[in-house]
Amino acid sequence: MRASDLFILLVLAGLWSLGFVFTRELAPAIGPMPTAAARVVLAGGFLACVILARRLPWRFEGKLAAALGIGVVNSGIPFAMYSFAAQYLPAGYSVILNATTPLMGVILGAAFFHERLTVYKIAGAVCGIAGVAILTGAGPVAVNLQVLLGCAACLVAAACYGLAAFLTRRWIYQRGELDNLLLALASQAGAVVLLVPLAAGTGLAQPASGLAVGSLAVPILALGLLCTGLAYLLYFRLLARIGPQRVLTVTFIMPPFGVLWGAVLLDEALSWAHLWGGLAILLAVYLGLKASPDPGARDRTADTDGK
DSSP: OOHHHHHHHHHHHHHHHHHHHHHHHHHHHHOHHHHHHHHHHHHHHHHHHHHHHHTOOOOOTTOHHHHHHHHIIIIIHHHHHHHHHTTTSOHHHHHHHHTTHHHHHHHHHHHHSOOOOOHHHHHHHHHHHHHHHHHHTTSOOOOOHHHHHHHHHHHHHHHHHHHHHHHHIIIIIBTBOOOHHHHHHHHHHHHHHHHHHHHHHHOOSSOOOHHHHHHHHHHHHIIIIIIIIIHHHHHHHHHHHHOHHHHTTHHHHHHHHHHHHHHHHSOOOOOHHHHHHHHHHHHHHHHHHHSOOOHHHHHHHHHHTTO
């Protein structure tokens, strides 16, 4: 992996983990579906503006329907699930459960996409889950039905992320190239089609007021523009370069970032569990990156260098 790809991976981990903090703040205030819908609408608007500024031709090469479907799986369903979970779980818990995504990718890849299981992949998944388990002990939450439903929602979202990486490779990159900006925009448009009607049907969690909307403006804009629009642009670029198995390791890097954001922004206490869990996760990332890359990723790297 190139140093530039590793840098993008770290930036992506920071942006996505920060998104859980904003979702935790917004979902109880305005409701899970309005939170998820606002996120994708703002992200789509941001990406459309970038495309217009770059004067990029709106040519989807016959892949618009596939990209919209990927958006439902890769953004629509996960954002709805994590927004639901944010009503009951601390942001750190959602970030930690999100780290099961590479494990989901390994399972789904072996079951449905003919991915070869290697010793490194299995060892990386085991170390990652061990790190997640250690980190979970850093902030225990009393277990009840709502917490269990929140955890289940996070696991559904992680499975969707794992599935979407393989669908993107099969539906998009194995059928030729599609500009990453157009792919990111179409994916958010697919999520908009799913989430906006759901948000309209459920409405706001509580009556909106000018003061309330003003206080939530910053987290809404940051969640939509930075943690979603910019993050998905980086994600699809990275997916084209290094393949689905490697790009999914971003979720193993996110828990330490989530702990950092919690300590800085929410004054959450640190413990030894964060250190040992973080080290286990870093080992998982190393093993995941050491695993054999997607064969097609090497070929696509040269094609995407100029994008």
